[in-house]
Amino acid sequence: MHTIGNKPIMGMSHTAEHDQPFNFEYPDLENPKNYNSKADKPVMTELQYAAYLFEKIKTTMRLDRFVSETTGMSRKEATKVLQSAEVTIDGVVQKKAALQVPDDAKVMWNNEPLELIGPTYLMMHKPLDCVCANHDSRHRTIFTYLDVPNINKLHTVGRLDLDTTGLLLITDDGQWSHRITSPKQQCLKIYHAWVSEPLIEENIKAFAAGLELTGEDKPTAPALLEILNEREALVHVHEGRYHQVRRMFAAIGNNVEKLHREQVGSLRLDADLAPGEYRVLTAEQVALF
Numbered sequence: 001m002h003t004i005g006n007k008p009i010m011g012m013s014h015t016a017e018h019d020q021p022f023n024f025e026y027p028d029l030e031n032p033k034n035y036n037s038k039a040d041k042p043v044m045t046e047l048q049y050a051a052y053l054f055e056k057i058k059t060t061m062r063l064d065r066f067v068s069e070t071t072g073m074s075r076k077e078a079t080k081v082l083q084s085a086e087v088t089i090d091g092v093v094q095k096k097a098a099l100q101v102p103d104d105a106k107v108m109w110n111n112e113p114l115e116l117i118g119p120t121y122l123m124m125h126k127p128l129d130c131v132c133a134n135h136d137s138r139h140r141t142i143f144t145y146l147d148v149p150n151i152n153k154l155h156t157v158g159r160l161d162l163d164t165t166g167l168l169l170i171t172d173d174g175q176w177s178h179r180i181t182s183p184k185q186q187c188l189k190i191y192h193a194w195v196s197e198p199l200i201e202e203n204i205k206a207f208a209a210g211l212e213l214t215g216e217d218k219p220t221a222p223a224l225l226e227i228l229n230e231r232e233a234l235v236h237v238h239e240g241r242y243h244q245v246r247r248m249f250a251a252i253g254n255n256v257e258k259l260h261r262e263q264v265g266s267l268r269l270d271a272d273l274a275p276g277e278y279r280v281l282t283a284e285q286v287a288l289f
């Protein structure tokens with residue numbers, strides 16, 4: 001384990017190359033002179049820089065950001081709350097937005113403790129008739145099923161239609177969700193489809209060859225159609241176009257009556273989750289993407 005003083009540095013690679021002991025004082029990286037430039041020699045090794053970032057993130061945060069991250073307020077709202085003398089650190093009223101909050105400080109807002117929580121990663125069994133949106137005037141949103149802190153910071157990783165059920169990922173980590181939804185990643189999604197017309201072998205070839213979707217120039221990327229029985233199939237796709245699976249079946253003259261997402265990447269929907277239920281992903285599951 002790498003350490004700084006007696007503090008462990010978590011999550012670092014542990015190779016011999018990175019394992020050299022080092023002494024270093026945290027440089028002032030707010031000062032542009034200390035940034036590495038291509039022409040300059042690096043001012044720190046990779047490990048030192050990672051250690052610096054770890055310590056900086058772990059030990060301090062500006063007070064306005066701290067209030068905003070723990071309450072979901074905007075930075076502007078947090079500044080107003082600070083100016084109204086509603087926030088204390090270790091029992092002392094603090095109004096200065098730029099004040100650095102140490103890791104072990106007890107921060108209170110109107111006598112309620114404010115605690116930082118790590119990023120959130122959830123798996124939900126999306127039920128029927130709810131939308132993947134933060135607000136909707138006509139339908140229930142998937143967020144109304146959640147009882148988690150910082151709910152207004154969460155977003156769904158891609159969307160499922162109102163009448164699609166199944167695996168939905170929800171997070172506040174934009175980079176993580178981007179890795180799943182970015183077309184470049186070609187992340188696998190597996191859907192179970194129930195259709196109105198009999199499925200035939202020819203359909204497998206059509207899905208593999210790519211289908212012309214109404215209103216689009218480019219055919220779909222090769223997809224795998226696994227026929228389960230005359231009116232049920234699994235569809236493996238690596239794209240995420242609007243209403244993609246329904247439109248693919250429409251392109252072969254069929255009609256999806258029911259659609260359920262079983263898998264994203266190698267992550268399958270937990271069989272224990274009933275529609276509307278959710279749970280936190282394990283660290284291993286988060287690391288899949």
Ligand code: URA
Pocket residue numbers: 159160161162164242243244245246247259
């Ligand atoms: N394809 C669809 O047609 N709908 C979904 O909800 C997901 C994929």
